[in-house]
Amino acid sequence: MGDVxxxxxxxxxxxxxxxxxVSAAALLLIGYGLAGGDPVTxxxxxxxxxxxxxxxxxxxVVPVRLAVDEDGVTVVTGYARRRHLPWDRIERITVDTRPRLGLRTETLEIDAGDSLHLLGAYDLGAAxxxxxxxxxxxxxxxxxxPPG
Structure with missing residues (x-):
């Protein structure tokens, strides 16, 4: 972070x-083909x-899930709202690592006291x-x- x-x-x-x-379109085509008149399928x-x-x-609509600047972090909450968390409101920044289905998953946890924000590698596009x-x-x- 060179420039604060x-x-x-x-x-x-x-x-x-x-x-x-593309997956939704393929699912509709496959579902229509397999349904054979079955409304449930x-x-x-x-x-x-x-x-x-x-x-x-x-x-x-909301591709950026997390942003940081000198004042704090901005996270996406709910479907598409953004919430700014000043540094003094953030209690902890941790990474939870768990084994699942033979793979290791990591989740970024930003604890702001009254709210907990969880972001995975998919949301962040990074580890x-x-x-x-x-x-x-x-x-x-x-x-x-000083940094470091």
Whole structure:
């Protein structure tokens, strides 16, 4: 973080919304082909496709999930709202690592006392541990401590 006034942000990969839209279209085509007149099968395919499309729309409308500047961090909450958290409101920045299905998953946790913000590698487009290190360095710089 060379310039303290600079904003650094992390976003969903640009290819993800397109992948979700293509997957929704493929699901509809496959569901229509497999339904054979069964309204339940077709309805289920439509429901899952709508959920995928909604998820893709969120990625298009709010691609930046986390930003940091000298005043604090801005996170996305809910479907598409942004919330700015000043440094003095942030109690902890940690990374939770857990094994799941034979893989290791990391989640960035930003604890603001009254709220907990969880962001994974998908949301950040980067490793949560790397993002946490950047946030902690920015926090030190904002507090007047030397980085590192």
């Amino acid at each position: 006034g600079a904003v650094t942000s992390w976003r969903v990969a640009r290819s993800m919304p397109l992948l979700k839209i 077709l309805g289920l395919a439509v429901l899952v496709a709508v959920v995928l499309l909604g998820w893709a729309v969120r990625d298009i 949560p541990a790397d993002v946490a290190a950047t946030l902690q360095a920015a926090r030190r710089v904002a507090a007047g401590d």
